[in-house]
Amino acid sequence: MRIEVICTGDEVLTGKTINTNFSFMTQRLEDVGLEVRWGTTVGDDRETLLEAFKVASARADAVIVNGGLGPTVDDLSQEVAARAAGVELVLNEEWLTRMEAHFQRRARVMPANNRKQAMLPATVDILDNPIGTACGFTLPIGKARFFFTPGVPREMRRMIDEQVIPRLLAMSGISATLHLKRFHSYGIGESRADTLLTGIEAMVPDGTVKLGFRAHYPQLETKLAVRGVDQADIERKLAPVVAEVRKHLGNFILAEDDQTLEGVIVSALRQRGGSIAVAETATGGQIAARLATHIEGTQVFRQGAIASSAESLGNLLGASPSDFSAAGAAQLAKAARQQSKASHGLAVLLQIDEGPDRVDLGGTIFLAIATEGGAVTRQAKMRGGRGWVLQGAVEMGLDCLRRHLFDLPIDEKIDFEIA
Amino acid sequence: MRIEVICTGDEVLTGKTINTNFSFMTQRLEDVGLEVRWGTTVGDDRETLLEAFKVASARADAVIVNGGLGPTVDDLSQEVAARAAGVELVLNEEWLTRMEAHFQRRARVMPANNRKQAMLPATVDILDNPIGTACGFTLPIGKARFFFTPGVPREMRRMIDEQVIPRLLAMSGISATLHLKRFHSYGIGESRADTLLTGIEAMVPDGTVKLGFRAHYPQLETKLAVRGVDQADIERKLAPVVAEVRKHLGNFILAEDDQTLEGVIVSALRQRGGSIAVAETATGGQIAARLATHIEGTQVFRQGAIASSAESLGNLLGASPSDFSAAGAAQLAKAARQQSKASHGLAVLLQIDEGPDRVDLGGTIFLAIATEGGAVTRQAKMRGGRGWVLQGAVEMGLDCLRRHLFDLPIDEKIDFEIA
Numbered sequence: 065m066r067i068e069v070i071c072t073g074d075e076v077l078t079g080k081t082i083n084t085n086f087s088f089m090t091q092r093l094e095d096v097g098l099e100v101r102w103g104t105t106v107g108d109d110r111e112t113l114l115e116a117f118k119v120a121s122a123r124a125d126a127v128i129v130n131g132g133l134g135p136t137v138d139d140l141s142q143e144v145a146a147r148a149a150g151v152e153l154v155l156n157e158e159w160l161t162r163m164e165a166h167f168q169r170r171a172r173v174m175p176a177n178n179r180k181q182a183m184l185p186a187t188v189d190i191l192d193n194p195i196g197t198a199c200g201f202t203l204p205i206g207k208a209r210f211f212f213t214p215g216v217p218r219e220m221r222r223m224i225d226e227q228v229i230p231r232l233l234a235m236s237g238i239s240a241t242l243h244l245k246r247f248h249s250y251g252i253g254e255s256r257a258d259t260l261l262t263g264i265e266a267m268v269p270d271g272t273v274k275l276g277f278r279a280h281y282p283q284l285e286t287k288l289a290v291r292g293v294d295q296a297d298i299e300r301k302l303a304p305v306v307a308e309v310r311k312h313l314g315n316f317i318l319a320e321d322d323q324t325l326e327g328v329i330v331s332a333l334r335q336r337g338g339s340i341a342v343a344e345t346a347t348g349g350q351i352a353a354r355l356a357t358h359i360e361g362t363q364v365f366r367q368g369a370i371a372s373s374a375e376s377l378g379n380l381l382g383a384s385p386s387d388f389s390a391a392g393a394a395q396l397a398k399a400a401r402q403q404s405k406a407s408h409g410l411a412v413l414l415q416i417d418e419g420p421d422r423v424d425l426g427g428t429i430f431l432a433i434a435t436e437g438g439a440v441t442r443q444a445k446m447r448g449g450r451g452w453v454l455q456g457a458v459e460m461g462l463d464c465l466r467r468h469l470f471d472l473p474i475d476e477k478i479d480f481e482i483a
Numbered sequence: 484m485r486i487e488v489i490c491t492g493d494e495v496l497t498g499k500t501i502n503t504n505f506s507f508m509t510q511r512l513e514d515v516g517l518e519v520r521w522g523t524t525v526g527d528d529r530e531t532l533l534e535a536f537k538v539a540s541a542r543a544d545a546v547i548v549n550g551g552l553g554p555t556v557d558d559l560s561q562e563v564a565a566r567a568a569g570v571e572l573v574l575n576e577e578w579l580t581r582m583e584a585h586f587q588r589r590a591r592v593m594p595a596n597n598r599k600q601a602m603l604p605a606t607v608d609i610l611d612n613p614i615g616t617a618c619g620f621t622l623p624i625g626k627a628r629f630f631f632t633p634g635v636p637r638e639m640r641r642m643i644d645e646q647v648i649p650r651l652l653a654m655s656g657i658s659a660t661l662h663l664k665r666f667h668s669y670g671i672g673e674s675r676a677d678t679l680l681t682g683i684e685a686m687v688p689d690g691t692v693k694l695g696f697r698a699h700y701p702q703l704e705t706k707l708a709v710r711g712v713d714q715a716d717i718e719r720k721l722a723p724v725v726a727e728v729r730k731h732l733g734n735f736i737l738a739e740d741d742q743t744l745e746g747v748i749v750s751a752l753r754q755r756g757g758s759i760a761v762a763e764t765a766t767g768g769q770i771a772a773r774l775a776t777h778i779e780g781t782q783v784f785r786q787g788a789i790a791s792s793a794e795s796l797g798n799l800l801g802a803s804p805s806d807f808s809a810a811g812a813a814q815l816a817k818a819a820r821q822q823s824k825a826s827h828g829l830a831v832l833l834q835i836d837e838g839p840d841r842v843d844l845g846g847t848i849f850l851a852i853a854t855e856g857g858a859v860t861r862q863a864k865m866r867g868g869r870g871w872v873l874q875g876a877v878e879m880g881l882d883c884l885r886r887h888l889f890d891l892p893i894d895e896k897i898d899f900e901i902a
Contacts (some may be wrong), residue, residue: 079506087498103524348776357767368789
């Protein structure tokens with residue numbers, strides 16, 4: 065099936081807004097085995113829009129249009145859709161009622177210009193938008209089926225997942241239920257993960273499980289896209305594959321699906337009534353920032369100390385002079401814990417090599433985690449530019465804390481580490 | 484002049500890479516008064532590329548193609564350009580020599596597959612790429628002039644500025660020299676800035692100075708795009724307009740052109756042999772992170788203290804118990820300064836209102852800057868969601884520090900502040 069995505073709007077065309085809607089849509093489609101062949105971007109201009117719809121209707125089987133469904137005069141998608149399809153633009157009573165109810169629930173009167181959002185081509189089926197007033201819809205134009213979606217990212221995302229993808233899968237003869245299972249890891253590169261998981265797709269011989277990766281350093285996302293006749297079918301197929309992924313990626317899996325590393329740490333601490341104090345040097349306080357800005361972070365985050373050397377950190381924490389070593393990190397982790405009365409203290413000391421910022425630069429990390437029972441330490445060397453090493457040290461610090469909280473070894477060698 | 488931008492590559496089409504090259508190009512073109520009418524994205528596929536080139540050559544006057552100039556088999560731009568133009572693909576000796584010299588300077592032998600990068604359509608003019616091996620080139624296809632640019636962002640950016648834009652301006656009969664002057668501010672909204680600068684374009688009556696804005700909260704960027712016959716002409720036109728912008732935006736201008744707020748602070752501190760210690764609550768340590776991770780930040784950044792309340796901050800800094808107030812902030816700024824022996828202490832205390840995260844939430848900020856001579860304080864209330872208020876508090880803290888370093892008032896009311 066040939067799919068085209070048309071993004072509309074002057075903000076996107078002129079680059080004022082970076083088009084993340086496009087990448088979301090095409091990633092999501094790829095996850096379920098659908099391939100986008102053309103992306104088109106046009107501004108809020110009647111003639112250009114009409115031409116883009118015509119070009120797409122001639123070459124594609126399915127066309128997703130994003131944006132232009134709002135209440136203002138520069139929102140032109142419904143009008144141009146009607147022109148391109150050669151049908152009238154009419155008031156859709158169903159959507160008008162839905163919008164009025166939407167405003168009523170918020171104890172507000174619907175502004176007059178919102179009425180425009182219920183003016184739709186006569187021949188459409190509605191694509192539900194339960195969280196906004198922009199009405200999604202689908203209709204044939206020429207030989208292609210068009211899907212109109214809102215520009216507001218959260219409304220678009222939900223409509224793509226719940227309304228558009230099932231219809232596209234049905235059009236392409238693929239069974240309609242799908243699921244995306246995701247694993248987040250730190251310490252394994254994409255090529256090694258690929259090798260570790262060789263043959264995993266073949267565990268489900270009908271080809272309905274697809275393995276994919278998305279490397280966004282320092283983390284790697286491993287994805288399993290599964291299609292099935294229903295949720296039970298998906299669960300049945302997925303269970304052995306998920307078990308196999310967990311077995312092979314093992315302790316490197318730091319979170320699954322919508323979980324984050326900091327979220328996993330914060331809830332593990334909360335569950336045991338624990339709390340955390342952090343001491344960092346050369347990481348710019350980014351470990352503390354990740355924990356403290358987590359929505360539930362204030363419940364467990366006690367304090368963060370940042371300084372330009374282990375020595376100044378010791379001074380700030382009222383500890384005896386510390387140096388750049390595993391013992392120094394242990395001393396600082398203990399001091400941070402004691403001073404703040406937190407259950408856990410984490411110290412991460414980073415020293416980036418001297419020299420200009422190049423990909424073959426590197427850095428040394430000493431980290432320690434202190435609890436009532438004492439401190440454990442880890443040291444590592446990494447190769448890479450300044451930003452790369454810094455991000456790696458932040459992730460390693462957080463990941464070792466996670467490992468410690470779940471009684472996993474904190475010294476498992478990672479791919480980004482050099483001997 | 485009708486311009487189309489074609490972005491190529493499976494990574495971009497499938498959304499694995501977010502297409503920031505497109506937004507850079509179209510912003511840059513808009514800055515000099517050129518308008519992009521179509522954006523097209525296609526993958527690394529011969530037939531789709533050929534079709535995209537043909538469609539563009541029929542509807543546009545100028546077409547910028549991005550990507551596909553690399554040495555690997557999936558880089559198809561030169562080959563498909565030759566097919567679309569109906570000319571042969573030949574070895575360009577000039578570029579081959581340039582590439583060999585490029586490798587020689589790095590004491591390396593050119594790999595055999597790089598030779599492919601010198602295979603160009605017979606009829607091209609080269610667009611110089613002084614920082615890479617991908618050869619930019621321009622040639623006519625159908626009735627349009629095509630410009631081929633590399634996918635590597637820094638190579639693309641330089642080629643667009645130095646090679647493509649002057650040619651596009653010449654094609655459209657606009658004089659060839661241009662300059663973009665930028666001002667960064669915090670505290671003024673786009674609409675007020677627009678009002679403050681009304682009539683400023685008219686100071687240069689020939690219409691060669693264009694005013695624009697780019698709001699990326701918390702900062703606002705004010706842009707002056709100037710065209711002239713040469714650099715002297717541009718400077719002559721720009722001088723009075725720049726003076727007028729500086730007069731109207733005044734103390735709100737925190738940096739110009741490629742400067743950043745943290746960069747301005749770090750160099751002001753360095754110039755006077757000063758240094759900084761930061762104490763923060765509820766900002767997740769992001770003020771310290773901005774200063775400490777600046778490339779020259781280690782030279783002036785002494786320490787950062789982060790805690791969940793003013794009281795815990797006081798404990799961490801060895802100060803007497805502090806509360807959430809201007810006096811509390813002053814006490815903490817002094818303690819941070821004294822403990823670290825820094826010349827300046829900055830304390831920012833933020834309290835976000837209770838309740839679910841909504842746009843009508845808000846927060847209260849107390850901040851203080853301590854020096855040898857004592858402490859100055861500022862307090863403010865802001866309305867907005869959690870992230871908005873947090874980012875605002877970080878920016879306000881840094882901006883007040885800048886103002887203090889340059890002897891400007893730190894209590895000038897900002898647009899995001901409520902009474």
